[in-house]
Amino acid sequence: MSQPSNNSGSGKNLDDLFRESIGKQEFTPSPGVWKSLNLKLLIRELKHFNFINVSKLAFLSTAGSLIVVATLSYWAFFSGNTSTSMVSHSVPEKVMVPPSAKQNISEKVLPEPGDASSKPLARQEIREVKPIQTAIAPARRDQAGGTLIASNARIEKSLPVSEPVSSQPLQNTGETETAETNADISSLDPLVFSTFDISPSLDTISFIRSGEVFKYVREKIPVPSFFSANIGVAPEMALYHSNGTGTTEFNYWANAGIAYHYSRFSIRTGLGLGYTYDEGSYRIQYRSNDSVSFYKEVIGYYPDPSDPSRIIYVTRNHAIYDSVTHIADDRTRNRYTYLQIPLLLGYTVFETPRFCLGIEAGPAISFLINEKKAQADINIPNGRLIKLDDNSASRLPTNWQLWVRLSIEYQFTKHWGLLIDPYYKYFLTSPAQSPETGNRTTQAFGIDVGIQYQFGRKSIKK
Amino acid sequence: MVIDEKIVKDCIAGKRQAQKLLFDTFAPLMLGVCIRYCRDRDEAEDILQEAFIKVFQNIHSFRGEGSLAGWIKRVVVNHAINYINKRNKIARHEKIDEIRETEIIDMNEVIEFPEEYNPALLLKLIQELPSGYRTVFNLHIFEDYGHKEIAEALGISENTSKTQLFKARRWLKNKIEENRLKKNLK
Known part of the structure; x- marks a missing residue:
């Protein structure tokens, strides 16, 4: 590299003025820059099959699910339409x-x-x-x-x-x-x-x-095969656990999904938008002038009337103040918005014309799309703030879960039905990371209640 | 924050936490670089984002011979140049066509300024420079590019680079004088 021209002068030369003033200037990027960059990197990884950021368990469960789906599809479509599913007559x-x-x-x-x-x-x-x-x-x-x-x-x-x-x-x-x-x-x-x-x-x-x-x-008899679409809401209880301590929070989800049913099997996917909550933690260090002791000031004295050999002192108390450093913890409640995409395989265990009981399981991925952190409540009378540390667990942009859910369906018309699905989620990758406690294990229980519409059904369930 | 060899290796392996650490460490300085090449912060953040994707794509080519910050800065500057070249291709050519070789005058002209100028104002002046002037000025003053290198990077002649730099300096000088006059009048 060649050096720029070196101007000389009594004042500051223009090149030096700029170079020294703004040559090493720093600006903090907006939070959205990393989020957007992270999303672009994720898309690029997906395109290039770089799954290094996905935990092995999540990867294996997804791969396993895909193999099961492929096997079922092969069995369903290549065993011929002359299925041997029989109905008694x-x-x-x-x-x-x-x-x-x-x-x-x-x-x-x-x-x-x-x-x-x-x-x-x-x-x-x-x-x-x-x-x-x-x-x-x-x-x-x-x-x-x-x-x-x-x-x-x-x-x-x-x-x-x-x-x-x-x-x-x-x-x-x-x-x-x-x-x-x-x-x-x-x-x-x-x-x-x-x-x-x-x-x-x-x-x-x-x-x-x-x-x-x-x-x-x-x-x-044609094997029952049809699509169904469903929407529902799901209150959920999440259990966060790290280093022997646990907290519980209630989350709320709105879900929409679509499923393909073939015989007793089904495959379901969809989108869920959820408000999840987690505890925020701040450490507030402040200094205040506190009374640490007192002394007595003698403001007069006089002989004891009953015993003149004794002196009675008249005193006044004075507090002694000192600058004392305090450390206080403040707990807050933060809200995080997630988008989740499940891929569930289902099997119908029991079925009547109106009632259906099944089980579904599979992986799901969640994307953090927004976070709203509550500020610490700093109320320091007669003191001043020295330091404020945010010890809240930081949310990771994505996490993988394994879902197991019981699917209870009541069909009140030919097309419309009520869905009540209690479920359990185990987080394969931690949704949050705390500077103090490391990764947090999370589980969640919930119940998804909604309605389902069936379409394209070729035969009626017996 | 010290970026050690392990973090670089983790970035090569594509580990997101290491990438975020690298981003958090160098992004503020690199955004300062990008802002000098753009008219506004939004555009600078776009360039920063794309540049960091290139950094993560090519970090395996960093051999540890120089400083990592210097290597990242080169990637960011190169990306900024490409970005500006694409965006301003037509506009820049029009401006370059207007320049006559006879306009190249003494490049060693001394321009003196007082020291009290604040960085925000100087940055604003750079951002207000015409795009062609700004790029050449930035490359020459902040990245220590010679006119030959600037010419190669921007696809222009060395003389054009010199002219652009001269005009950029003159433009900045005039603006600073104007500001000083306004300040004195107040």
Whole structure:
């Protein structure tokens, strides 16, 4: 670097005047500068996947949630629309079969009229060993899901032309026959039936009863999938804890969210705006002139009238003042405004047409968007302030939490429902840092009460 | 506040607390630098913010050979120059075109001033300088740039840099004289 021209003169040269006056001038930036810078750095980190400022636990929980979501999505969308979710039906069937014992029977199950999702089954060769009987279709449990399975599908039995036709009466005398019944499942004797599925298939259950082959078609019912939007308010109790001491504060949140429900699973996200509170702490050091002692001034004396050998002194008390340094602590209540974004995975545990109970869990991130700190109350009569230290825990710009919540839903119309969700938050990263006590562990309990609107629902909950 | 090697390493690792500590330590001085290049504080804070993003992006290139404050100041000044270049590209070229080489006169002219000028007034005068004058004046007086370096940084000729500096000084001198006269009249 070359040196600037060195002017000389009797007074101050212009270059030196400026250089010395404002060359090292300092200005305190506005608080918003760091906030904005911090946000820009965070956005840049997110773009470049630099998650170093996110605690490992928060990162793992988010990554784990994403893996679960991806797995569920894959399972939901690639297991095909022919889901095996079954619903019990009280319409079992009774089949009349021709008395063509010991012959090959070719079966073909026809789809239920109006059931677009059902598909005709492939032809199957099943060997009969006993004469036909009239039977009533039983109900049974699906081995995989434990769901009650039966069918009200029509069964059509086709007999090959080459086979001899039975002379026994049939409901329909042709190459095919169809039969249906409304008998009660509960009246069936399960011991009459074979206990195994003789031709396992996703679409049907086949078994033998008294030598007769029965085939039950799994009914294809669309898996309930829909979106829901909700708004609500949540009073919350936060427990701050550090170095063996704890404080409790009440916070208030307004939440809005959207969820996608698929079968019993759901994924929920949204935005929450909350006022949270925390204790502020100031240490006030002041000096005042205090009375530390007193002395007695003798203002007169006289002999004791009763005993002249004694002198009685007349005195007056005088206070002794000294400059004394005091230290006082002042507690205040600070308010912080946060914006939070949760990502929750849910599972419905119990469900009726109007009532639904589920559990949701997942990570959430909160951004500090505003803080309002109360000033210390400095009231020093006859004294002067020496030092004021703000020992309040400073709030960090972001924090991560793990949420667990119980989702209680009451559906009062087809679309509208009431939500009551008690929840628990564990803060994976501390929301505040105190110069005296370090990071603060925080937990919170609350209850989110609001309304929910369901839309895009393809089937009604049973 | 002493910024030690560990804090620099933490900044390289992207740890936010270390970045904030670095910002809190150097931002006041750097804002003083930025304010000299701008007309107002808001603009200076914008430059400061963007400059610190560059500082955090490039802090790995700081080898500890000089002072960290000096390195950060260079980043801030370079960013301020780029910012001003982008903003004032057209305006500056127009002004430069007006300057004739014949206007380059004695650069060693002595201009004397009393010492009682307060810093706020001097800063205000710098902020009121035309943008081209202000940038050259700042680079030459406060950053110790030679005319060759100023010419390279701003994409102008050395003579133009000299002219701008001369005019900046003359402009400031006139303003200070005006202020002194006003003060005397009062």
